[in-house]
Amino acid sequence: MNPVHFRARPIDREADWPTWLTPEEREYGQDGLYRFYDARRQLLYVGISQQMMVRWSAHRNRAKWWAQVAYVAVSFFPGDCPISSATAERASIAHEKPPHNKNHTCPSPAVELSLRPHVPPSGF
Template identity: 35%
Template sequence: MTTEPLRRMPLRPFDRAAVGRLLATTAEEPLFHPTTALYRFFDGQLRLLYVGVTGQLCERWPKHRRKAEWWSAAEFVAVEHWRAMHLALDAERHAIRTELPLFNRRSRTAGA
């Protein structure tokens, strides 16, 4: 069993005002359906805002736009594609504990 993502997309500028499917670049979009992805959003100073996992990036990110208090600060995003959801969730928990994103609330403690 692997603990590395299948594909790691490079950090890129992020257009938080883009609509729906345009949140992904033209090159990324075909890779996002369906996929298990771990994503990290960063602000303009590359401070880690949020780490998340989803099976549907193009559906999850618009939900963040509507509800997440950090969305207006997001300027960069990095995405990793994982072979299985349980591996991505393990990687997410590890990232939250070790990278300390500013807005994640769950998985901060060892028992979460």
């Protein structure tokens, strides 16, 4: 099965966290990749989590960049998907260089080239 990508949409970062995923997104669970963007649609952060709402709550409570979040895009990678969310996350960070990610930011040229085909589509 192929990954399922949802386009970026506005997020009310101060809302109650169960409303952060749309009903359509919730059909796929909470295990996936997410991208946060600012109001100018600039990528801020890419992450993965098996419990997105828990992770997003941690970002809201701890991340200095959370106040800039205006949009979110989510992707889901079913168990029989040919790529994993972890591979897609590493590929996204290596190629899109979100300013607030700390891990996977400097892969070797060979690794970066091997990840290129696994970059999910931009949220916009």
